[in-house]
Every structure is written in structure tokens, then in C-alpha cells.
Amino acid sequence: MSDLGIGSLxxxxxxxxxxVTILIVLVFTIAGWRLFSKAGKPGWAIVVPFYNxxxxxQIIKRPGWWILLYFSIAIxxxxxxxxxxxxxxxxxxxxxxxxxxxxxxxxxxLLGWVFFPILAFSESxxxxxxxxxxxxx
Numbered sequence: 663m664s665d666l667g668i669g670s671l672x673x674x675x676x677x678x679x680x681x682v683t684i685l686i687v688l689v690f691t692i693a694g695w696r697l698f699s700k701a702g703k704p705g706w707a708i709v710v711p712f713y714n715x716x717x718x719x720q721i722i723k724r725p726g727w728w729i730l731l732y733f734s735i736a737i738x739x740x741x742x743x744x745x746x747x748x749x750x751x752x753x754x755x756x757x758x759x760x761x762x763x764x765x766x767x768x769x770x771x772l773l774g775w776v777f778f779p780i781l782a783f784s785e786s787x788x789x790x791x792x793x794x795x796x797x798x799x
Contacts, residue, residue, distance in 0.1 A: 689779060696782035697721070700760075701790075722755045723793050754799045760786040 694708035701721045708714050712729075719728045731748055735741040750771060757767035760781055769777040 693782035701788040
């Protein structure tokens with residue numbers, strides 16, 4: 663008889679974690695591809711690091727230098743707080759350009775794994791004129 667020890671348990675847990683992680687990444691990639699395509703941008707851009715952030719800033723009508731704010735997370739303490747603020751205003755703005763409410767933007771922020779696919783595969787239409795250049799949200 664074979665004794666299933668702690669090693670087997672570790673391998674099983676690691677495999678389950680890895681499988682769920684791959685599934686989540688796949689869902690976000692497909693949803694992001696669809697969102698970029700709905701916004702008239704190349705869907706493949708979602709898989710290109712840094713370029714996807716630039717395209718995202720274009721979709722939510724932010725200036726090109728806005729991408730530098732995403733890199734501020736490297737600054738200890740201040741960067742993390744800045745990223746929280748940036749995430750809040752950008753998710754609200756993403757909901758707005760796709761014609762959704764601020765409540766949906768909060769859903770994107772807190773339950774992104776549910777709301778991103780809903781936004782990507784719903785009948786929401788992208789309209790960049792829903793936001794005014796220069797306004798925060």
C-alpha cells in the first residue's frame with residue numbers, strides 16, 4: 663500500500679491553485695480582448711505588457727502620460743495608496759464610457775472577476791463622448 667503523505671497533499675493543493683489561477687487569467691484575457699475590441703482597439707493588445715496599459719488609458723480617455731501613474735506603485739507606501747485611488751477613478755470611468763452606472767464601476771472594482779465578463783459580453787456600447795476630457799471621473 664502506498665502512503666499518501668504531505669508531499670502528495672502539497673502537490674494536490676498546488677495543482678488546484680494553479681488550475682484556478684490559469685482559469686482566472688484566461689477569463690480576464692478573453693474579457694479584456696473583447697473590451698478592447700468593443701472600444702475599437704486591437705484585442706491582441708491585452709496580452710502585450712505595458713502596451714495594454716497604454717491602450718486602456720486611451721479607452722478611458724486619459725492622456726498618454728497617465729500610464730506613468732500606474733508605475734507609481736513602486737514607490738513604498740505612497741504608491742499603494744495612489745494605486746487604490748487610481749483604480750477607483752479608472753473603474754468608474756470605464757463603466758461610464760461603456761454606458762454603465764457608478765454602481766457598476768464599484769462592481770468592477772470589488773468583484774472584477776464577475777463584472778469584467780459582464781461588461782465584455784453584454785450589449786454595452788463604447789462611446790468615448792460620455793466623458794469629458796480633463797474631468798477626473
